[in-house]
Amino acid sequence: MINRSVLIILPAQDFNEQEYLIIINALERSHVKVFIASDAYALCSGSNGLKVKNDMQLYNIHESNFGGIIFIGGSGVRNYWNNSHLHSIARKFHLKKKPVxxxxxxPIILAKAGIITECATCYPDDKKELERTGVEYKDNPIIISNNIVTAKDPSSVGEFIKIFLNELAKN
Structure with a gap:
């Protein structure tokens, strides 16, 4: 049975609203149930003031409840790069072969979690941080490796969500 639910990890502050809105709309149009997780206690704040209520705290996540997971970008995600709990969550989804x-x-979160080991893409300003993890940076809009999909920036989100939905349908 296909699990038609996706967990979205949002930074408490300064998430990229464009990425979030495009992904939420595409998932809902595809009849995928969306859950938001963050370490925010009430509302997550986007980089332009959009407020989003989270459904759960990061410490209440059980990967068996979801078909896949998406980490939204934005400047606030840099505060999560070294979050060992998020690393653990990413590894659990990856080990269950669920789309990540x-x-x-x-993508730096995934590299630091050890689930990206060869190459990935990310926002060009963060290239050096990705390379410090031993992962080769590729200047491509999208990189797919096994069940992991990384996207460079907001201009890649439309293609990213199509590929992610295809990966979700495979499970």
């Missing part, structure tokens, strides 16, 4: 997606600055 990350956009903009968020």
């Amino acid at each position: 997606g990350a956009i903009c600055a968020a």
Whole structure:
């Protein structure tokens, strides 16, 4: 049975609203149930003031409840790069072969979690941080490796979500 639910990890502050809105709309149009997780206690704040209520705290995530996970980018995601709990969550989804997606600055979380080992894309300003993890930076809009999809920036989000939905349908 296909699990038609996706967990979105949002930074508490300064998430990329464009990425978030495009992904939410595409998932809802595809009849995928969306859940938002963050370490915010009430509302997550986007880079332009959009407020989003989270459904759960990061510490209440059980990967068995979701078909896949997406890490939204934005400048606020840099505060999560070294979050060992998020690393653990990413590894659990990856080990269950569920789709794992990350956009903009968020692929660094996956690299630091050890689930990206060869190459990925990310926001060009964060290239050096990605390379410090031993992962080769590729200046491509999208990189797909097994069940992991990384996207460079907001201009890649439309293609990213199509590929992610295809990966979700495979499970």
